[in-house]
Amino acid sequence: MEKTLNWREYIITRLIKASGYSAIIFVLLIFFFLLREGVPALAEVPLSALFSVRWYPIEGDNFGILPLLTGSLIVTLGAAIIAIPFGIGTAVYISEIAPRWMREILKPLVELLGGLPSVVLGFLGILVLAPFLRRFLDLPTGLTAFTGSLLLGGIAVPTVVSVAEDALDAVPRAYREGAWALGATRWQTIWRVTLPAARSGVLTAVMLGIGRAIGETMTVMMVTGNAPVLALSLSSLFSPVRTMTATIAAEMGEVSNGSTHYHVLFFIGMVLFLISLGVNIAASSVVFRAKKRAERILS
Amino acid sequence: MDKIIIEHLSLQYSDGTESLRDVSLGIREKAVTVLFGPAGGGKSTLLRCLNRLNDLTEVKTSAGRILIDGENILDPKTDVIALRRKVGMVFARPVVLPLSIRGNLTYGLELAGEKRKSKLDEAVERSLKLAALWDEVKERLDDPAIALSGGQQQRLCLARSLALQPEIILLDEPTSGLDPISTGKVEAALQELKKEYTIVLVPHSVQQAGRTADYAAFFLQGELVEYGEGKAMFTSPKEKRTEDYVTGRFG
Ligand SMILES: Nc1ncnc2c1ncn2[C@@H]1O[C@H](COP(=O)(O)OP(=O)(O)OP(=O)(O)O)[C@@H](O)[C@H]1O
Numbered sequence: 001m002e003k004t005l006n007w008r009e010y011i012i013t014r015l016i017k018a019s020g021y022s023a024i025i026f027v028l029l030i031f032f033f034l035l036r037e038g039v040p041a042l043a044e045v046p047l048s049a050l051f052s053v054r055w056y057p058i059e060g061d062n063f064g065i066l067p068l069l070t071g072s073l074i075v076t077l078g079a080a081i082i083a084i085p086f087g088i089g090t091a092v093y094i095s096e097i098a099p100r101w102m103r104e105i106l107k108p109l110v111e112l113l114g115g116l117p118s119v120v121l122g123f124l125g126i127l128v129l130a131p132f133l134r135r136f137l138d139l140p141t142g143l144t145a146f147t148g149s150l151l152l153g154g155i156a157v158p159t160v161v162s163v164a165e166d167a168l169d170a171v172p173r174a175y176r177e178g179a180w181a182l183g184a185t186r187w188q189t190i191w192r193v194t195l196p197a198a199r200s201g202v203l204t205a206v207m208l209g210i211g212r213a214i215g216e217t218m219t220v221m222m223v224t225g226n227a228p229v230l231a232l233s234l235s236s237l238f239s240p241v242r243t244m245t246a247t248i249a250a251e252m253g254e255v256s257n258g259s260t261h262y263h264v265l266f267f268i269g270m271v272l273f274l275i276s277l278g279v280n281i282a283a284s285s286v287v288f289r290a291k292k293r294a295e296r297i298l299s
Numbered sequence: 300m301d302k303i304i305i306e307h308l309s310l311q312y313s314d315g316t317e318s319l320r321d322v323s324l325g326i327r328e329k330a331v332t333v334l335f336g337p338a339g340g341g342k343s344t345l346l347r348c349l350n351r352l353n354d355l356t357e358v359k360t361s362a363g364r365i366l367i368d369g370e371n372i373l374d375p376k377t378d379v380i381a382l383r384r385k386v387g388m389v390f391a392r393p394v395v396l397p398l399s400i401r402g403n404l405t406y407g408l409e410l411a412g413e414k415r416k417s418k419l420d421e422a423v424e425r426s427l428k429l430a431a432l433w434d435e436v437k438e439r440l441d442d443p444a445i446a447l448s449g450g451q452q453q454r455l456c457l458a459r460s461l462a463l464q465p466e467i468i469l470l471d472e473p474t475s476g477l478d479p480i481s482t483g484k485v486e487a488a489l490q491e492l493k494k495e496y497t498i499v500l501v502p503h504s505v506q507q508a509g510r511t512a513d514y515a516a517f518f519l520q521g522e523l524v525e526y527g528e529g530k531a532m533f534t535s536p537k538e539k540r541t542e543d544y545v546t547g548r549f550g
């Protein structure tokens with residue numbers, strides 16, 4: 001009896017360990033694959049050409065990835081500016097202000113929005129949003145960075161809302177009551193007690209939302225116009241851009257295996273990987289710090 | 300003189316629990332009134348009516364009146380924020396805000412719009428002295444409040460509500476998590492405070508009720524069973540149910 005229990009214990013622990021390790025191994029394998037296919041780009045294209053401003057890989061062997069990098073950044077930045085206030089605001093509304101029946105409608109609705117396939121949003125973007133923006137803002141085309149930002153913002157909002165809402169929900173009721181009992185208004189309590197107490201969770205929500213936006217491919221490919229133009233000013237927010245993800249998705253099917261173009265696309269993949277790794281590390285270090293603080297408080 | 304007059308107060312939470320049933324009670328000015336009884340008797344519920352903290356929980360029905368200085372605070376037109384400054388509250392578990400000691404004390408005043416540093420400093424010192432905490436923390440007012448011991452944190456919470464210069468202080472089992480020495484300090488502070496303030500205390504034991512009560516009210520399942528002077532209540536209660544509880548035969 002004793003013995004079989006020990007065996008079971010042993011096997012289960014091993015299985016859990018193995019699945020944990022394999023997750024890490026998969027990530028490493030993917031990264032090594034990216035490295036193997038992407039690093040040769042550095043040998044085949046001089047660095048100065050790689051970080052130049054012209055991306056015309058087919059006609060002229062111009063492999064400047066800066067337009068793609070700035071394209072991704074401007075679309076993501078726009079999305080973040082939309083998604084952060086809107087997402088946190090919605091989370092605060094759901095967890096702090098809405099009456100119970102409203103909360104019970106809104107929460108599943110947000111989850112549902114989060115599960116919407118991005119190609120469907122792309123459709124809406126092309127058919128509804130882009131023509132509307134073109135007429136409303138009087139632009140030559142509605143397929144712009146801004147259109148992409150709006151849609152990506154929409155994609156990031158459910159992520160931000162559901163993670164931030166959980167964080168707010170986890171703030172002990174006693175904190176709020178403590179503030180109310182001191183004569184704080186509802187708004188003062190939210191702004192000065194509840195949100196600061198949920199800070200780390202809210203930050204994680206923001207990071208995850210941004211991560212979601214950076215990696216999004218389908219929607220941006222459909223609505224940003226895909227022109228590889230360096231996007232550095234505010235006006236480029238309202239002209240077509242091309243993002244890193246859209247470039248890889250659009251061109252990977254057409255390149256010949258092992259060509260320079262192929263290697264550069266992988267190099268772009270590496271850059272993307274590093275960016276989202278950075279975002280994730282930033283997010284988890286925030287959470288880690290907060291955890292340590294919580295442990296200190298408890299002990 | 301009665302500072303608070305409760306008239307026919309009934310309250311039902313939205314899940315159907317009837318937590319207060321036709322409670323009528325007068326609470327004396329500048330004295331300690333103790334609300335005691337077994338768990339679920341409605342003591343916390345009554346306390347939370349006195350500063351309208353129950354506005355924020357799901358209450359199904361409530362009826363009756365609560366007069367403070369002659370004004371019905373259950374009237375929807377009451378300025379709840381002003382009421383909560385006038386009626387301070389200390390909870391069972393000290394809730395220190397993630398700020399410095401000083402920050403915790405000035406927080407309520409800052410919310411009320413007080414910005415003058417001299418006023419704030421004055422309030423910090425005055426309220427800490429009232430809560431018998433000044434000597435222990437005067438050297439480290441800018442340390443994080445979370446570094447204080449549990450008993451000190453609880454007195455900090457007391458000081459925090461005193462900083463707003465309330466007239467009434469509600470305490471809901473303020474010493475339930477404290478050791479006997481800290482408990483003694485809080486009780487001693489209350490004895491000082493009652494010279495200036497009206498105090499309503501839910502004690503965490505019958506013994507504490509006996510030690511602190513000028514007046515006492517015994518609650519059983521939402522009903523006010525008996526009210527009277529503290530001494531009389533704990534030596535010769537009129538009601539059989541009170542006697543059973545006080546002598547430890549149930550609850
Ligand atoms: N937010 C709430 N929602 C629903 N029912 C509640 C709520 N708060 C309290 N009650 C119920 O109301 C009744 C009285 O509760 P209350 O907390 O006032 O009792 P108490 O006398 O303070 O008890 P204790 O000594 O355990 O603190 C209990 O039956 C309790 O279950």
Ligand SMILES: [Mg+2]
Binds near residue numbers: 342343
């Ligand atoms: Mg209680």
